Amino acid sequence: MELFNYLLANNYTKSGLLESVRLLRQAVEKDLYSSDGKAQSLGLLPAKLYADFTKEDLYTKIKEYTKKIKELPELTLLLPFIPDEPNLAMLTNWLRKEINPSLVVNIKLDKQLGAGCAFIINGVYRDYSISNELKQANDKIQTLLTNFEKRVLEVKK
Amino acid sequence: MNLPSIIYVIILINLTVLLAGLCYLIYQRWLAPQSPELARAKSQSGVIIHDALHEANKVLAQAQIEGLKVVAKEKLESKYLEEKFQKALEGLSSDLTKQLSLSVESAEKDYEYFLKTLETTIAKTASANQELITAQTKRFYEDSNKQIQGVLDVELKNAKKVVEEYGKSRMKAVDDNITDILDQVIREVLSLSLSTKDHMQIVFKALEKAKKDNILNGTI
Numbered sequence: 001m002e003l004f005n006y007l008l009a010n011n012y013t014k015s016g017l018l019e020s021v022r023l024l025r026q027a028v029e030k031d032l033y034s035s036d037g038k039a040q041s042l043g044l045l046p047a048k049l050y051a052d053f054t055k056e057d058l059y060t061k062i063k064e065y066t067k068k069i070k071e072l073p074e075l076t077l078l079l080p081f082i083p084d085e086p087n088l089a090m091l092t093n094w095l096r097k098e099i100n101p102s103l104v105v106n107i108k109l110d111k112q113l114g115a116g117c118a119f120i121i122n123g124v125y126r127d128y129s130i131s132n133e134l135k136q137a138n139d140k141i142q143t144l145l146t147n148f149e150k151r152v153l154e155v156k157k
Numbered sequence: 158m159n160l161p162s163i164i165y166v167i168i169l170i171n172l173t174v175l176l177a178g179l180c181y182l183i184y185q186r187w188l189a190p191q192s193p194e195l196a197r198a199k200s201q202s203g204v205i206i207h208d209a210l211h212e213a214n215k216v217l218a219q220a221q222i223e224g225l226k227v228v229a230k231e232k233l234e235s236k237y238l239e240e241k242f243q244k245a246l247e248g249l250s251s252d253l254t255k256q257l258s259l260s261v262e263s264a265e266k267d268y269e270y271f272l273k274t275l276e277t278t279i280a281k282t283a284s285a286n287q288e289l290i291t292a293q294t295k296r297f298y299e300d301s302n303k304q305i306q307g308v309l310d311v312e313l314k315n316a317k318k319v320v321e322e323y324g325k326s327r328m329k330a331v332d333d334n335i336t337d338i339l340d341q342v343i344r345e346v347l348s349l350s351l352s353t354k355d356h357m358q359i360v361f362k363a364l365e366k367a368k369k370d371n372i373l374n375g376t377i
Contacts, residue, residue: 080348081356090357094364099373114344115351116363126372128363130347131340138336145332 004065008072012092014104017069025062028053075099076106076120080113080129 007024011017032055053061075095083091088107096103110118113129120126134141331338351359367373 079356079360081353083357084353087353087357091360094361095373098364098368111348112344114340115347115356115359117360119367121372126367128367130343130359134336134340134343141335141339142332145335149328 004068007065008102008104012088012105013107014069014072014074017072017104018066021062021065021069025058028058032058072102072104073100074104074106076108078108078110078113078118078120080109080111080115080117082109083107 003024007017007020011020032053077091088105092103092105095105112131113127114131116129116131116133118125118127118129118132364373
């Protein structure tokens with residue numbers, strides 16, 4: 001579980017996790033089946049995390065990790081921009097802290113939002129963007145405009 | 158005998174016959190002896206003809222003399238008549254000239270009087286017509302002015318109404334779309350002016366709000 005938690009801590013999306021597991025499998029295969037017998041450094045994972053893999057349980061464990069990844073809770077987050085890696089980490093960590101430590105995100109670009117974000121939770125769309133705020137304030141804006149028009153007409157008279 | 162000889166003989170015979178006839182005629186005309194009765198008749202007829210010619214000449218001479226006399230007399234009479242006619246004509250001409258002069262003077266006076274009268278009448282009529290035209294024109298102008306003013310007032314009122322309605326409809330359209338317009342403007346402005354850091358701050362603010370609304374808690 002230490003290895004899975006490490007992978008989860010360093011990946012924020014399901015696709016990222018699955019890619020990491022694929023690279024892990026490749027690295028362990030080379031480690032176990034290479035002719036020179038030397039382990040290949042992955043650069044991604046500390047060697048001690050995958051030193052316990054044997055030829056017998058490698059694919060069973062990989063399959064188990066893949067299944068667990070697919071079962072992870074996922075939040076679809078719609079943003080008006082594409083965040084870079086540090087910002088994505090910041091966002092995901094905040095969500096894991098506030099919602100669920102095992103949460104992964106699925107980032108979607110939606111420029112119509114203007115600013116802010118929207119997300120889909122359990123199939124329900126929630127909009128917390130500026131655009132939505134503006135729509136919510138439509139009545140207030142209409143009232144303001146009507147008052148403004150009345151004042152203009154009074155000044156004209 | 159050949160043919161030319163025959164022709165020659167025929168011509169000779171013809172000439173002979175012709176000559177014989179001619180001789181007979183000469184004889185009958187001049188050489189044949191005349192009868193005494195015929196000679197006497199010829200003599201008497203000659204005398205008669207001579208006398209007749211003589212008488213005829215006398216008559217002709219007399220006629221010429223008479224003709225000359227008549228012509229001379231006619232000339233004298235025509236000259237007299239001409240002088241008399243000339244005098245009468247001169248007198249008549251003088252009378253006519255005087256009469257014509259008088260008539261012309263009278264006509265001139267009448268014409269001057271007529272012109273003056275006509276001028277006065279025209280001036281009076283023109284003045285009356287001028288006043289009439291002025292009055293009618295003034296009345297027409299006033300009537301037209303009133304009609305035009307009325308039409309203009311109605312048109313202006315309609316135009317104001319149309320403008321007001323158009324303004325209201327446009328304002329309503331703007332009001333209806335103001336949110337969309339503002340939304341579009343804000344999105345354009347935000348996309349141009351916000352940095353990633355700003356975006357992140359707004360996203361966290363939105364997430365905090367969602368948390369406050371209990372949208373995130375315990376749902377996943």
